[in-house]
Amino acid sequence: MSTSRTSPSRSSLRVRCTALFAGLTAVGALLAAGTTGAHAADGPLRDLAAAKGKVMGTAVTGSKLTGTYGEIAGREFNALTPGNAMKWGSVEPVRGTFDWAEADRIVDFAEAHGQQVRGHTLVWHSQNPGWLDNGTWTPAQLGQLMKDHIATEVGRYKGRLATWDVVNEPFNEDGTYRQTLWYNGLGADYIAQALTAARAADPAARLYINDYNVEGVNAKSTALYNLVKSLKERGVPIDGVGLQAHLIVGQVPSTLQQNIQRFADLGVDVAITELDIRMQLPSDSAKLTRQAADYKAVVNACVAVARCVGVTVWGFTDSDSWIPDTFPGQGAATPYDENYAPKPAYHAIAEALGGTTTPPTGACTAAYSVTSQWDTGFTGQVRIACTGAALSSWKAGWTFGAGQRVTQAWNAACSQSGAVVSCSNASYNGSVPSGGSVTFGFNGSWSGSNPVPTVTLG
Numbered sequence: 001m002s003t004s005r006t007s008p009s010r011s012s013l014r015v016r017c018t019a020l021f022a023g024l025t026a027v028g029a030l031l032a033a034g035t036t037g038a039h040a041a042d043g044p045l046r047d048l049a050a051a052k053g054k055v056m057g058t059a060v061t062g063s064k065l066t067g068t069y070g071e072i073a074g075r076e077f078n079a080l081t082p083g084n085a086m087k088w089g090s091v092e093p094v095r096g097t098f099d100w101a102e103a104d105r106i107v108d109f110a111e112a113h114g115q116q117v118r119g120h121t122l123v124w125h126s127q128n129p130g131w132l133d134n135g136t137w138t139p140a141q142l143g144q145l146m147k148d149h150i151a152t153e154v155g156r157y158k159g160r161l162a163t164w165d166v167v168n169e170p171f172n173e174d175g176t177y178r179q180t181l182w183y184n185g186l187g188a189d190y191i192a193q194a195l196t197a198a199r200a201a202d203p204a205a206r207l208y209i210n211d212y213n214v215e216g217v218n219a220k221s222t223a224l225y226n227l228v229k230s231l232k233e234r235g236v237p238i239d240g241v242g243l244q245a246h247l248i249v250g251q252v253p254s255t256l257q258q259n260i261q262r263f264a265d266l267g268v269d270v271a272i273t274e275l276d277i278r279m280q281l282p283s284d285s286a287k288l289t290r291q292a293a294d295y296k297a298v299v300n301a302c303v304a305v306a307r308c309v310g311v312t313v314w315g316f317t318d319s320d321s322w323i324p325d326t327f328p329g330q331g332a333a334t335p336y337d338e339n340y341a342p343k344p345a346y347h348a349i350a351e352a353l354g355g356t357t358t359p360p361t362g363a364c365t366a367a368y369s370v371t372s373q374w375d376t377g378f379t380g381q382v383r384i385a386c387t388g389a390a391l392s393s394w395k396a397g398w399t400f401g402a403g404q405r406v407t408q409a410w411n412a413a414c415s416q417s418g419a420v421v422s423c424s425n426a427s428y429n430g431s432v433p434s435g436g437s438v439t440f441g442f443n444g445s446w447s448g449s450n451p452v453p454t455v456t457l458g
Contacts, residue, residue: 048353055310125180154201175223210242216253240269264307292344299352385437412440
């Protein structure tokens with residue numbers, strides 16, 4: 001992570017989907033030289049990673065694991081991390097009252113798709129329930145609360161999760177311990193206590209300490225290195241180190257591979273756990289090309305070190321990324337755009353994992369959404385976006401499956417013959433540059449059901 005970052009990682013997916021994307025469907029046609037699909041011709045990322053002995057994971061939102069989102073998550077990745085579902089505030093919002101629905105959904109999905117699950121996270125200073133943060137605890141009480149929480153959560157999934165981020169973000173940028181509920185109440189030994197409790201709850205799970213801005217060799221990563229070395233010397237159970245890797249385009253640390261190797265030399269595994277590479281918006285072909293090179297550099301560094309077990313991206317689609325809400329004006333940080341079209345970064349990851357497919361020169365996509373709906377009518381919208389390609393004019397079409405009719409359109413000329421709808425650009429919005437988009441809308445009528453069609457560009 002670049003040391004220029006000014007606010008700490010929230011280690012969470014701030015889901016930005018609103019009603020606009022309530023009806024988002026699969027990507028429309030990809031208009032690119034030689035591009036006819038949304039993944040590498042020589043196999044999904046998970047297969048390429050497995051051939052290298054690596055994990056290729058993604059953070060997910062459990063409630064979204066259906067439709068195109070679920071299809072890509074299941075096809076492309078061999079490991080899932082719950083973005084928020086296993087954090088203390090999510091599973092025990094009221095003391096003694098547990099909600100496992102979202103976490104269970106992710107674990108069940110992973111097992112159905114032959115995927116590992118990375119538990120995230122047990123002991124952290126953020127996203128704790130109010131009753132815990134606002135309570136007054138003696139050291140003995142606080143230590144028991146931590147141990148009980150770990151026993152309960154890890155015990156629930158015993159034998160089902162491959163790894164746990166046991167302690168998250170314990171250090172400040174200068175390598176001192178972060179002043180938190182845990183450090184202030186229990187001292188630095190809270191980390192050893194948490195790891196020991198996790199080992200007791202599931203002896204087979206791999207136990208990690210996870211942090212951000214520790215990707216390169218610096219004061220913070222050296223503090224983490226010294227901690228891990230000390231824990232191992234004391235016989236405290238510690239199996240791995242997680243480097244979050246919330247990075248900025250053009251700022252991948254030059255010492256990344258060296259840093260991975262020095263942790264590996266301590267006898268622990270290393271994982272890139274939360275990779276995203278953000279840019280100043282809007283994106284354009286130059287930024288996307290540089291982003292792809294950066295993704296490739298990170299994956300290459302992991303592939304080069306035997307004990308780097310793999311890479312997890314922090315959300316695979318820009319529609320499910322925390323970046324825009326936390327860093328206003330920045331985004332486009334993941335391997336897929338908001339319409340589920342693979343960006344150059346996707347193909348760079350595939351290449352780093354041994355894929356042979358030449359990345360496409362560019363793609364334009366169309367996505368249909370229902371923005372509002374009432375008894376007999378609805379408002380729909382189609383967004384056309386280009387990445388690494390451009391349009392001077394466009395036509396979009398779809399077939400309604402339940403008798404819907406377009407009654408009015410704006411920002412496009414639309415006609416309907418039977419179930420088939422055809423729309424073309426207005427005089428003022430035919431041009432779509434690389435990195436740009438246009439949107440048109442319409443009102444329609446429906447009766448009984450209003451299924452979302454797939455849009456094609458022509």
